[in-house]
Amino acid sequence: MEKDSRCPCNSGESYESCCGRYHQGFNDPNTPAWPGTAVALMRSRFSAFALGLPEFLLATWHPDTRPAELELDEAIVWQDLDIIRTEAGGPFDSNGIVEFEAHYRLLNQSNSQHEVSDFVREGGRWYYLDGDD
Numbered sequence: 001m002e003k004d005s006r007c008p009c010n011s012g013e014s015y016e017s018c019c020g021r022y023h024q025g026f027n028d029p030n031t032p033a034w035p036g037t038a039v040a041l042m043r044s045r046f047s048a049f050a051l052g053l054p055e056f057l058l059a060t061w062h063p064d065t066r067p068a069e070l071e072l073d074e075a076i077v078w079q080d081l082d083i084i085r086t087e088a089g090g091p092f093d094s095n096g097i098v099e100f101e102a103h104y105r106l107l108n109q110s111n112s113q114h115e116v117s118d119f120v121r122e123g124g125r126w127y128y129l130d131g132d133d
Ligand SMILES: [Zn+2]
Pocket: 007, 008, 009, 010, 011, 015, 018, 019, 020, 043, 044, 047
């Protein structure tokens, strides 16, 4: 993806200044970057689904709930993200909740996934824990 393209998470920012720096920096010891809030992590995970970056999704998944491996369904085209509500999830919180609706197309049909996701912060890093529909 071009660095100056619109970020897939629909923030209105460029990819580079939004989710791209986390996708680049999450495992880069020279220029490390990790989302500082639960909602920033949520956005960067949506963008990782949209761009097909399973390594980033696994790295930001809490070890307690992380699947052993992750195969992304290439038939799903993630299109848009609406953040509906957030609770806590700031740089000094240890837990956070993000409610969202993620829009996608599958077999030429528009669909969406609504979820209330739980995030935890450990060792200074936010992780996705789990979610309810
Ligand atoms: Zn973004």
